[in-house]
Amino acid sequence: MSSNRVTPTEAWQATASRAADCALFFDFDGVLSPITDDPEASQPVPEVLEALDALSRLVRRVAIVSARPVDFLRARFGTLSEVDLFGLYGLERSHGKGETVTEPAALPWVPVVEEVASEARTALGDKAYVEFKRLSVALHWRKTPEHAAEIESWAHAEAERRGLKVQLGRKVIELKPPVDRDKGFVISEAVLSVGCAWYFGDDVSDIKAFDALRARTAVEPGFLGVCVAVASSDETGQEVSDAADFTIESPVAVGTFLADAVKILQANAAS
Numbered sequence: 001m002s003s004n005r006v007t008p009t010e011a012w013q014a015t016a017s018r019a020a021d022c023a024l025f026f027d028f029d030g031v032l033s034p035i036t037d038d039p040e041a042s043q044p045v046p047e048v049l050e051a052l053d054a055l056s057r058l059v060r061r062v063a064i065v066s067a068r069p070v071d072f073l074r075a076r077f078g079t080l081s082e083v084d085l086f087g088l089y090g091l092e093r094s095h096g097k098g099e100t101v102t103e104p105a106a107l108p109w110v111p112v113v114e115e116v117a118s119e120a121r122t123a124l125g126d127k128a129y130v131e132f133k134r135l136s137v138a139l140h141w142r143k144t145p146e147h148a149a150e151i152e153s154w155a156h157a158e159a160e161r162r163g164l165k166v167q168l169g170r171k172v173i174e175l176k177p178p179v180d181r182d183k184g185f186v187i188s189e190a191v192l193s194v195g196c197a198w199y200f201g202d203d204v205s206d207i208k209a210f211d212a213l214r215a216r217t218a219v220e221p222g223f224l225g226v227c228v229a230v231a232s233s234d235e236t237g238q239e240v241s242d243a244a245d246f247t248i249e250s251p252v253a254v255g256t257f258l259a260d261a262v263k264i265l266q267a268n269a270a271s
């Protein structure tokens with residue numbers, strides 16, 4: 001684990017003294033779940049599930065903030081009744097066991113995204129894995145890296161033609177509606193009701209969430225914001241680690257890190 005700003009020990013000590021006012025936000029792929037070749041096969045590390053369950057009873061809020069749909073997240077975290085889910089970069093959300101709420105401005109884009117997914121299958125064939133997510137389509141090249149440039153170029157042209165936005169990720173490019181929602185937006189709103197928040201991310205889209213925590217600290221000096229990168233430097237460069245307070249080496253290590261945090265917070269609650 002490398003550190004360049006607040007250390008993990010300092011951060012958990014500060015969190016323990018105000019746990020009831022703290023929120024913990026987690027990206028999913030590459031943070032709570034190891035990267036797999038098949039996007040449908042991703043599962044959270046078992047130790048992570050246990051720790052999130054315990055943490056949700058020790059802090060004010062635990063939430064997953066992901067590019068995956070809420071239904072996908074619910075299939076993996078549904079047993080954790082106190083964990084909130086933000087899907088599709090915040091276009092979908094569900095609180096606890098509540099229903100999924102979709103951002104109304106995005107709904108007219110469902111048929112457009114559906115058409116783009118269908119066209120991508122025709123135009124790119126086996127060169128890309130096409131993941132249709134209702135309000136977004138992800139074009140993957142993890143198993144076909146030799147076609148990365150062609151996939152990216154097709155996505156940019158299609159986005160331009162359809163008025164969609166693009167988001168690059170780890171061996172993937174996504175096309176999504178031009179609606180003002182991203183992880184930074186989700187975190188900017190969510191931190192207004194807490195005095196302390198952590199965000200764990202591994203990808204370039206997570207840097208916006210880090211920025212939202214830094215922005216909150218700038219206007220509210222008493223606010224504690226902790227940005228944690230999960231290492232992915234071979235795919236996203238040093239960018240995410242450089243933007244974080246410290247870096248954890250893998251999703252498995254995140255499980256251990258959170259299990260240790262549970263012990264610290266439990267000890268503080270008992271004292």
Ligand SMILES: O=P(O)(O)OC[C@H]1O[C@H](O[C@H]2O[C@H](CO)[C@@H](O)[C@H](O)[C@H]2O)[C@H](O)[C@@H](O)[C@@H]1O
Pocket residue numbers: 027028029030034035036037038039040042065066067068131138140142169170171172174203
């Ligand atoms: O916001 P996230 O939860 O991190 O979602 C980002 C993307 O994650 C998924 O793709 C990534 O993980 C896959 C499974 O490990 C991997 O095969 C792929 O190469 C990665 O890019 C997901 O499939 C995408 O839809 C998300 O945008």
